[in-house]
Amino acid sequence: MNHIHKPIAARHKGFNRAEVVDQNFIEFVREWIGQPRCAPNDGEPVLPGSACTARDFRELFESQLISRHLDLMARVLRVQNKVFYTIGSSGHEGNAMVARLTRHTDPAFLHYRSGAFMAERFRKLPGMDPVMDSALSFAASKEDPASGGRHKVWGSKPLWVLPQTSTIASHLPKAFGTAVAIEQAPRLGRELPVPKDSIVICSFGDASSNHATAQTAFNAAAWTAYQKLPAPVLFVCEDNGIGISVKTPSGWIARNFSERRDLDYFYADGLDLAQGYADVARAVEHCRTTRRPTFLHLRTMRAMGHAGTDFEIEWRSIEELVALEATDPLLRSAAIALESGLYSRDALLEQYESIRGKCFAAAEEADRRPRLKTLDEVMKPLAPYTPEAVQAEAQRADYAEKRSAIFGGEEKLPEKLPPRHLAIQINQALHDLLAKYPESLLFGEDVAQKGGVYTVTKGLHKAFKGARVFNTLLDETIILGLAQGYANMGMLPIPEIQYLAYFHNACDQIRGEACSLQFFSNDQYRNPILLRIASLGYQKGFGGHFHNDNSIAALRDIPGLIVGCPSRGDDAAMMLRTMAALCKVDGRVCAFLEPIALYMTKDLYEAGDGAWQFAYPPPNEAMALGEGRIYNEDAKDLVIFTFGNGVPMALRAAREIEKKLKWQTRVIDLRWLVPLNEQFIAEQAKSAKRIIVLDEGRRSAGVGEGIITAIVEAGLGEIPSQRVVGADTYTPLAGAALLVLPGENDVVAAAEAMK
Secondary structure, eight states: OOOOOHHHHTTOOOSOHHHHHHHHHHHHHHTOOOOOOOOOOTTSBSSTTOSSBHHHHHHHHHHHHHHHHHHHHHHHHHTTTSOOOOOOOTTOGGGHHHHHHSOTTSOEEOOSOOHHHHHHHGGGSTTOOHHHHHHHHHTTBTTOTTTTTSOOOOOBTTTTBOOOOOSSSTTHHHHHHHHHHHHHHHHTTOOOSSOTTOOEEEEEETTGGGSHHHHHHHHHHHHHHHTTOOOOEEEEEEEOSEETTEEOOTTHHHHHHTTOTTSEEEEEETTOHHHHHHHHHHHHHHHHHHOOOEEEEEEOOOOSOSSTTOOGGGTSOHHHHHHHHTTOHHHHHHHHHHHTTSOOHHHHHHHHHHHHHHHHHHHHHHHHSOBOOSHHHHHTTTSOOOHHHHHHHHHOOOOHHHHHHHHTSGGGOGGGSOOBOHHHHHHHHHHHHHHHOTTEEEEETTOSTTOOTTSTTTTHHHHHOTTTEEEOOSOHHHHHHHHHHHHHTTOEEEEEESSHHHHGGGHHIIIIIGGGHHHHTTTSOOOOEEEEEEEOSOSTTTTGGGGSOOOOHHHHTSTTOEEEOOSSHHHHHHHHHHHHHHHHHHOOEEEEEEEGGGTTOOOSSSTTOOTTOBOOOOTTOOOOTTOOEEESTTOOSEEEEEOTTHHHHHHHHHHHHHHHHOOOEEEEEOOEEESOOHHHHHHHHTTOSSEEEEEEEETTBSSHHHHHHHHHHTTOTTSOEEEEEEOSSOOOSGGGHHHHSOOHHHHHHHHHTTO
16 A cells, blocks of 8 residues: 655655654644544444454554654754664554554564554553653663663563664574473473463564574574474564665565465555554464464554664655655554544644653653662673572582482482593583473583583483473574573573584674673563583694684673683582572573583593592582682692683693792682682782793683783782783694694793793
């Protein structure tokens, strides 16, 4: 349907397109010359043949007007520094139909042009005010109920809108994961926080649909549907035909998505409430009843540019702008309002101005509300930590009967068996965790029947069955998207990324999504994840960079993430317990780096000495976050700070240093890499005569800089120090790998240089 009102729009050629769009609406209503019908009753179609009733239309139209006036208000007050966000929803107001036709308990992951969706969803619960809540968010007030003033995000805890800042479709994988979790939880006997027939709503722009992260979600959804597995996610592509300034080829979205066999396609006109309503309803009902991934192609347009700083008239012709603005969905809604007889021209303009007044009044009030003033206030929800509660949970061992059954009897409990190496003890610890937490799931590529590439997950599939231990498709982004989805639905996900290098393919799912949720929701939403990654180097030259990845810096640069790296089996078991407790108690996201080269290591100094095998700690033993391990505690001649592969390496080097230099060496296994325990580092450094930092990370981007900084900032910079680190290069194949990674001889040479 062609909604062109050219005689009105063509008059306005001003630079400020917000003013033009505003005046367009006013003049259109004033000059409307149609013949009104007899006003329908609430339950009757707003126009003949429409599935949208008069009541539906009135409320949807009000939501559209609220969204529009919030945008107009933001453009005016931004220049006064009373509002700090001007990416608006104008032209996308048709998404209010999606909100009306879904439930407030349907989890929603929203496109940033979702003002009308939110205004309409606010109707689902009494006593909520979309205008004031939005104004507080625009004003960055710490009373903003979505993020506490940390960002302008669409979000609401009671309305099940999970806040995010996803501008490039990075929220699609976790939306898909949430849909899968809704279906899987009942099969595990887990109670969902939403009704079991809920669907997940995920909206995004046409330009974002091309992003690799979006495509991986569409592929995983189709992969799931192809196997007849339910995944009730409603992908809502709000197609306005442009991404900032780059136009989407005409017909591209329909061509790209309408013929995908396992992604069910629906089209709806989001510019016309009377016409589009039935098609949106069909898509929603299809998704809810079939439980299949559904793609709703919603026609929209973009009025007033990408944001307040986007002056389209500088790069778009005035003729094109005028033609575009004539398709404004609010002009069509005004025409429906007048033609249906529900509004007179005066009544409609009165409502328009009344809502404008409410939005400006709310914004002025929001500007008077307090904003975040201190760093502590800003960071409060980022990384909550309650040490006593975490320790109590980590040491909780009230599942003895389950343990006995899982391990095959009291006599087979791992703490009663001889000392074992790292891979075995991680495996035993994972059996323990899955027994302790019935809501836990372990998944990734190859983890089920095969038991993982290095057999670390061997036996878990048999013990806990396929609903709790399962393989995924080969896609790290989706593995981490699933993890967020399961966590959103109250489960404890333990995803595995097969190698550290593969994490980089999906890093933003942790950096931009999982770790930001507590921050941007003011700790109202949590998605605890215990991420396992087979990591680091020294694999005898096998596999090159992709299997010897020493890149740790990307993990250390993620706000709120906890990173731990054990060097021995007993530590690994206790660290896993603590990480699981951090997930459960504080909602944290944790990354557990498992040194592949130490998985099967049994000996320390000589073949057959068995000195790198340790007794399994009983289930009531755990390790505090930040707690390091000290070898040869009284030694002061040299202190070596290290972790992971560096620990046995440092211990062997210490023996050689004692032979050559007669120095007693203390070795510090940090174990926790993020956050670094700076106080512990300083305490160990202050009694040292010399310090070596052994860090297999690269010279320009490892852990060593953080250790050195902690020492210097503690006023201990005068102590002679050396770094032994990896080279700034990728890791090659075969023996050449050992030229890149630090070795024992390098540690000894560094010590000799400090004589």
